[in-house]
Amino acid sequence: MDSKVLLKKDMKEKQELVNIILDRFLPRKDEYPKEVHKALRYSVFAGGKRLRPYLTMLAYCLFQSNPEPIAPVAAALEMIHTYSLIHDDLPDIDNDEYRRGKKSCHAVFGEGVALLAADSLLVSAFELVTQAEIDESLRLRFVKEMAQGCGINGLIGGQMVDIESEGKKVDKKTLMYIHENKTGSLISLCLRFGAIAGGATEKELAAIESYGRKIGLAFQIIDDLLDIEGDPVALGKSIGKDEEQEKATFPSAFGVEESRQQAADLIQEAKHAMRGFGDKAVLFEALADFILSRNS
Amino acid sequence: MDSKVLLKKDMKEKQELVNIILDRFLPRKDEYPKEVHKALRYSVFAGGKRLRPYLTMLAYCLFQSNPEPIAPVAAALEMIHTYSLIHDDLPDIDNDEYRRGKKSCHAVFGEGVALLAADSLLVSAFELVTQAEIDESLRLRFVKEMAQGCGINGLIGGQMVDIESEGKKVDKKTLMYIHENKTGSLISLCLRFGAIAGGATEKELAAIESYGRKIGLAFQIIDDLLDIEGDPVALGKSIGKDEEQEKATFPSAFGVEESRQQAADLIQEAKHAMRGFGDKAVLFEALADFILSRNS
Numbered sequence: 218m219d220s221k222v223l224l225k226k227d228m229k230e231k232q233e234l235v236n237i238i239l240d241r242f243l244p245r246k247d248e249y250p251k252e253v254h255k256a257l258r259y260s261v262f263a264g265g266k267r268l269r270p271y272l273t274m275l276a277y278c279l280f281q282s283n284p285e286p287i288a289p290v291a292a293a294l295e296m297i298h299t300y301s302l303i304h305d306d307l308p309d310i311d312n313d314e315y316r317r318g319k320k321s322c323h324a325v326f327g328e329g330v331a332l333l334a335a336d337s338l339l340v341s342a343f344e345l346v347t348q349a350e351i352d353e354s355l356r357l358r359f360v361k362e363m364a365q366g367c368g369i370n371g372l373i374g375g376q377m378v379d380i381e382s383e384g385k386k387v388d389k390k391t392l393m394y395i396h397e398n399k400t401g402s403l404i405s406l407c408l409r410f411g412a413i414a415g416g417a418t419e420k421e422l423a424a425i426e427s428y429g430r431k432i433g434l435a436f437q438i439i440d441d442l443l444d445i446e447g448d449p450v451a452l453g454k455s456i457g458k459d460e461e462q463e464k465a466t467f468p469s470a471f472g473v474e475e476s477r478q479q480a481a482d483l484i485q486e487a488k489h490a491m492r493g494f495g496d497k498a499v500l501f502e503a504l505a506d507f508i509l510s511r512n513s
Numbered sequence: 514m515d516s517k518v519l520l521k522k523d524m525k526e527k528q529e530l531v532n533i534i535l536d537r538f539l540p541r542k543d544e545y546p547k548e549v550h551k552a553l554r555y556s557v558f559a560g561g562k563r564l565r566p567y568l569t570m571l572a573y574c575l576f577q578s579n580p581e582p583i584a585p586v587a588a589a590l591e592m593i594h595t596y597s598l599i600h601d602d603l604p605d606i607d608n609d610e611y612r613r614g615k616k617s618c619h620a621v622f623g624e625g626v627a628l629l630a631a632d633s634l635l636v637s638a639f640e641l642v643t644q645a646e647i648d649e650s651l652r653l654r655f656v657k658e659m660a661q662g663c664g665i666n667g668l669i670g671g672q673m674v675d676i677e678s679e680g681k682k683v684d685k686k687t688l689m690y691i692h693e694n695k696t697g698s699l700i701s702l703c704l705r706f707g708a709i710a711g712g713a714t715e716k717e718l719a720a721i722e723s724y725g726r727k728i729g730l731a732f733q734i735i736d737d738l739l740d741i742e743g744d745p746v747a748l749g750k751s752i753g754k755d756e757e758q759e760k761a762t763f764p765s766a767f768g769v770e771e772s773r774q775q776a777a778d779l780i781q782e783a784k785h786a787m788r789g790f791g792d793k794a795v796l797f798e799a800l801a802d803f804i805l806s807r808n809s
Binding site: 252369 | 603604624625626627628633640644652656659663664665666670672677
């Protein structure tokens with residue numbers, strides 16, 4: 218089977234697994250208090266690609282045949298991602314009215330409800346990790362690393378420098394800090410958890426983490442490019458927001474062509490990092506290509 | 514020594530212990546990214562009474578002589594409390610400009626920074642629990658219970674119904690739901706963690722939890738009363754906000770006198786719940802009285 222077709226099939230299967238876990242774990246829409254449950258289901262099931270949980274399961278399946286034991290951890294990472302999007306979209310931060318082709322959470326449910334719904338996703342992610350069918354000490358380690366990866370030296374640090382840098386000319390170091398933390402830290406964590414739980418050696422883990430850093434940065438560069446040249450219909454959100462908000466982006470720092478080249482180079486480097494896995498890395502390679510060519 | 518003096522001395526000692534842990538654990542103000550670190554230190558060291566971590570250490574010290582092993586868990590619970598205050602004060606929710614006699618976090622640092630600083634306190638609380646010098650399985654259990662206590666069936670559920678109920682006439686059931694979840698769930702958790710880690714039997718734990726439910730509710734009733742009759746200088750915040758925002762409160766549902774009587778009854782019941790501990794409960798009794806008579 219063509220590796221692109223294989224990737225599509227594998228992503229679909231693993232997406233379904235993560236959707237089942239999220240659906241089982243999240244309270245029903247009609248549970249009390251209704252508004253917050255409706256809001257968090259609205260955002261969690263808004264058509265996300267489930268890229269992050271897929272990475273966790275993909276890394277796990279390099280070493281194990283069945284992704285189920287790691288799926289709750291993967292689902293927890295998707296909840297973290299969704300929480301960060303809801304808070305990012307709030308008027309307090311980016312003020313985005315649309316996300317994935319639908320009104321953003323606060324635009325539908327109001328800012329207070331959206332804020333609290335995201336908070337509840339964040340805490341629930343920690344609860345879900347404690348429930349994974351993996352070693353107790355591994356669960357505790359993942360709680361700790363997840364907190365660190367989401368925190369001021371990870372995701373939140375990236376969001377913070379992002380808003381601080383609006384309207385300012387930023388140097389390459391700051392731009393890298395934003396991208397590596399805001400996008401890269403969670404993507405790295407996803408791969409890391411899968412690899413560790415799967416039983417990777419230190420050397421294997423280092424290769425997978427290197428792959429993660431490269432695709433994470435490439436993913437963000439493509440994101441920046443799509444905000445300039447993307448199709449709003451395919452993207453499901455308005456474009457041109459970065460320029461309007463004077464965001465620090467790769468195209469604004471290096472130009473469109475240079476940025477595209479950097480993304481392509483990173484994708485090649487990511488694939489190269491996985492060469493030690495031989496044929497087993499086929500889905501990692503196909504995924505790297507998918508990230509480079511994505512239009513949404 | 515008079516029990517009131519004893520309580521004051523004990524609170525001061527344990528406050529200092531928790532302050533040391535918070536100071537060591539939180540990044541320095543000048544660490545990158547500076548704004549978020551300044552903001553979270555501003556709120557964490559804004560002069561809170563450290564009531565919640567005190568409860569954890571108090572319950573622990575019913576069974577153990579040295580509070581240090583549980584102090585990181587206690588400090589984590591204070592971080593959860595501070596996170597919830599920062600989000601509550603945001604214009605998205607209660608829009609409070611003052612807290613503890615100082616400008617609230619967003620009034621000083623802006624809404625985006627305040628939002629993210631609180632998010633980082635929330636995730637850091639989970640990290641801190643993983644570092645306590647208690648059994649690994651106990652740490653994992655506390656992570657799980659903390660997530661549940663903070664979540665949609667605890668703290669966040671209470672905040673949610675609170676904002677949903679603004680401007681509506683609410684029944685007693687809804688009022689109790691708000692108070693039990695918004696204030697009670699975290700207070701119960703604090704006592705519960707201390708008691709469990711200390712080695713309480715099921716029966717002892719039940720007594721301590723009963724004490725927690727009573728003082729938690731009394732604490733919130735007093736809070737409602739202070740918003741009507743309190744001294745803004747002592748409180749460090751403006752009063753009359755509940756009425757202005759048409760909040761569901763005890764005085765609005767039962768009147769001032771009846772609410773005061775209910776608080777006094779709850780305090781008596783709380784003290785009664787601890788009778789099995791004999792002389793060891795002296796600080797619990799003094800604390801219950803302190804909650805009833807507090808003016809800030």
